[in-house]
Structure formats: structure tokens, C-alpha cells
Amino acid sequence: MSNCHRIKSLLSAYIDREMTGEEAYQIREHISQCASCELEFEELRRVKHLLSTLPAVEPSEHLLDQVKANVFTDEPKPAISRKGIVVTTSMAAAMLFLTFALMQWIQVKQGGTNGLVPADEMVATDVRTVGDRASGAPVYMPVNLASAPE
Amino acid sequence: MIVSWIKSFSKPAEERKPLFEKLMSDSYRQAYQMAYRFTSNRVDAEDLLQETYVRAYRFFHRYDETMPFTSWLYRIMTNIHIDSVRKNSRLRTVSIDQGNPETGSTWEIADDSNQADHNMVSNSLDEPFQLALKAMTPEFRMAVILADIDGMSYEEIADVMDTSVGTVRSRIHRGRKQMKEYLQASFPDSLPEVTN
Numbered sequence: 001m002s003n004c005h006r007i008k009s010l011l012s013a014y015i016d017r018e019m020t021g022e023e024a025y026q027i028r029e030h031i032s033q034c035a036s037c038e039l040e041f042e043e044l045r046r047v048k049h050l051l052s053t054l055p056a057v058e059p060s061e062h063l064l065d066q067v068k069a070n071v072f073t074d075e076p077k078p079a080i081s082r083k084g085i086v087v088t089t090s091m092a093a094a095m096l097f098l099t100f101a102l103m104q105w106i107q108v109k110q111g112g113t114n115g116l117v118p119a120d121e122m123v124a125t126d127v128r129t130v131g132d133r134a135s136g137a138p139v140y141m142p143v144n145l146a147s148a149p150e
Numbered sequence: 151m152i153v154s155w156i157k158s159f160s161k162p163a164e165e166r167k168p169l170f171e172k173l174m175s176d177s178y179r180q181a182y183q184m185a186y187r188f189t190s191n192r193v194d195a196e197d198l199l200q201e202t203y204v205r206a207y208r209f210f211h212r213y214d215e216t217m218p219f220t221s222w223l224y225r226i227m228t229n230i231h232i233d234s235v236r237k238n239s240r241l242r243t244v245s246i247d248q249g250n251p252e253t254g255s256t257w258e259i260a261d262d263s264n265q266a267d268h269n270m271v272s273n274s275l276d277e278p279f280q281l282a283l284k285a286m287t288p289e290f291r292m293a294v295i296l297a298d299i300d301g302m303s304y305e306e307i308a309d310v311m312d313t314s315v316g317t318v319r320s321r322i323h324r325g326r327k328q329m330k331e332y333l334q335a336s337f338p339d340s341l342p343e344v345t346n
Contacts, residue, residue, distance in 0.1 A: 012323035016297065018304045018315075046341045047326045047333070051298035054276050059182040063196060067178065068171065070200050071207045 003030065004037055011041050015048055170210055173219045174203055180300070181223055187295045188231050190284040198234075202227040224300075224310045228292055235288045278337040282329045290325030297322050 007030045013019045014027045031038045185195040206226050213222055283291055296302045296310060307318045333340045
């Protein structure tokens with residue numbers, strides 16, 4: 001029975017002669033002894049026969065002229081479509097924004113005082129955190145530390 | 151292939167146009183058959199054919215002249231058709247039996263039985279087969295049409311559909327099974343005996 005399943009899956013290729021001679025021999029042998037597979041083979045053969053004998057459908061008289069007119073008068077399309085332009089512009093704007101934000105962040109990191117105050121100006125109570133005043137170098141601390149509870 | 155591509159690309163437009171025009175005149179009837187069997191109606195078939203040739207001409211510099219023109223053309227047609235089917239299926243994701251969940255009402259579906267398109271299929275002699283093709287999964291339908299109507303080999307179909315021969319073998323088999331089951335259920339007398 002499991003062999004029938006395999007044979008049935010190969011029946012179309014057998015009908016189209018799209019298999020090796022050995023495979024074709026196995027299928028031929030099998031369907032000569034199996035009524036179920038033989039019936040399936042006959043039905044699939046009928047489907048192929050019907051499709052291959054369908055009458056040709058004639059195109060309308062002026063179709064070729066219409067197609068030619070469309071093909072050769074079709075304006076060359078821009079390399080990027082309208083949708084593509086919108087997407088590209090949006091991406092460029094987003095990149096510009098990100099670059100600007102990154103530059104601001106680097107500026108703050110490298111010595112800006114946004115959100116920070118020199119330790120000298122703080123009402124600091126924790127000397128270890130404030131750092132070395134003797135060196136004279138400004139030491140920066142977050143603003144909220146200045147109001148830290150004692 | 152690369153040499154052919156370069157040759158083709160280097161051809162000036164005034165040389166490409168007459169060549170394309172000749173290929174188009176030679177192939178359009180056969181291409182129309184494919185388009186009609188893919189779409190199941192004349193209007194959509196003509197649209198598909200137009201779009202296929204417009205795109206083919208735009209990318210004609212990529213055509214490898216050592217390959218059959220129809221194979222290359224069918225590849226373009228197949229891609230356009232699959233895209234169109236997917237686009238349309240996305241628009242039809244709500245079951246008409248379900249009705250409108252917000253209002254609880256059922257959908258009002260227009261009666262299209264008088265449409266010219268419907269008549270064109272139902273009046274033709276091959277109505278059962280065209281309806282059966284229409285009911286098939288698009289990829290299966292295209293593989294079956296290329297094999298049984300155009301007579302292509304599995305290898306040629308694999309090239310057109312940009313897939314493996316194994317996949318083509320499976321699609322053709324499953325497609326024919328779908329067609330057989332549809333015909334047996336809807337048109338029981340449409341599968342006569344085949345005499346050798």
C-alpha cells in the first residue's frame with residue numbers, strides 16, 4: 001500500500017516520460033497488477049489529453065497593433081519609482097536625524113555640561129565621589145548628586 | 151551567455167527595436183494562448199500580454215539570444231501573473247460567509263452572472279476545463295499549462311518558473327490531481343476514455 005502512494009506520486013512524470021527507464025519499468029510493472037494505481041493513471045492521462053487538445057483561442061484582430069503601440073510609445077520609466085523616491089527620501093531624512101543626534105551625544109560626552117555641573121559648584125557631601133580638588137581639574141558630577149541626602 | 155548579454159546590451163536602440171518587433175510578431179499568438187489559460191478571460195489575458203511585452207522590451211538588453219525567446223517571455227509573464235494573483239488574494243482575505251463582524255450583517259455580493267467575462271467562459275466549448283484551471287493553485291496551474299498546452303519539458307518549465315525539476319514534477323502532478331478532482335466533482339462526464 002505504501003508502494004502505491006509512491007507510485008501514484010510518480011504517475012504524471014511517467015505519463016510525461018520524465019523519468020529514468022528503470023523508474024518507468026517499476027511503474028509499468030506495478031500498474032499492471034494494481035487496479036487502484038491503474039485507475040489513477042488512466043484518469044491523469046485523460047486530464048493531460050484534454051488539456052493538450054483544447055482548441056486554440058484566437059486573439060482579437062487588432063491586439064498586436066495595440067501591444068506594439070503600447071510597447072514602443074511607453075515612456076522610459078524612471079530608475080526609481082515614485083514609491084521608491086518616497087522611501088529613499090524618508091531613509092535619508094532618518095539618517096540625517098540619527099547623524100545629528102549622534103553628533104550631539106558625542107559633543108556632550110566629550111566635555112559638554114548638559115545635565116552636569118562642575119564639582120566645585122556642587123554642595124557635595126561625599127568627598128570620595130567629588131574627587132581630587134588639589135589637581136585643579138574640574139570634576140563633573142551629575143546634578144542630582146548635589147541634592148543627595150546626607 | 152555573458153558575451154551574448156554584452157552584445158545585446160551594446161546594440162543601439164534602433165537595432166533592438168526591429169528585432170524585438172519581429173520576435174513579438176512571431177510569438178504573440180502563442181503567448182496569448184498562455185495568457186488566456188493563465189487568466190481564464192480575454193480582458194485579463196490582453197492586459198497580461200501587454201504588460202509582459204512592455205516589460206520584456208524594457209529589459210530586452212538582458213535577453214540571451216541563445217535561449218528561446220518564448221521561454222524568456224513566459225518567465226516574465228509568469229512573474230507578472232503570480233504577483234497579480236497574490237495582490238488580488240490579499241484583497242480577498244475576509245470570508246463572505248462570515249459577514250461583517252462589526253455590524254453583524256452579511257456581505258452583499260453583486261451578481262456577476264451577466265458579465266461579459268463570465269459569458270465568455272461559460273459559452274465556450276472548453277468551459278469545464280477553463281473553470282477547472284481557474285480553480286487550481288496558481289503555481290500548479292502554470293506548470294500544468296506549460297507542460298500540457300505548450301508542450302514544454304520539465305527542464306524548460308523549471309527554467310521559466312525559476313525552480314527545480316523536482317518542484318516542477320510535483321507541481322504538475324498535484325495540478326493534474328486538482329483538475330481531475332474538480333472535474334469529477336463538477337462535471338462528471340467531462341473525463342471521457344482516452345483511446346490510444
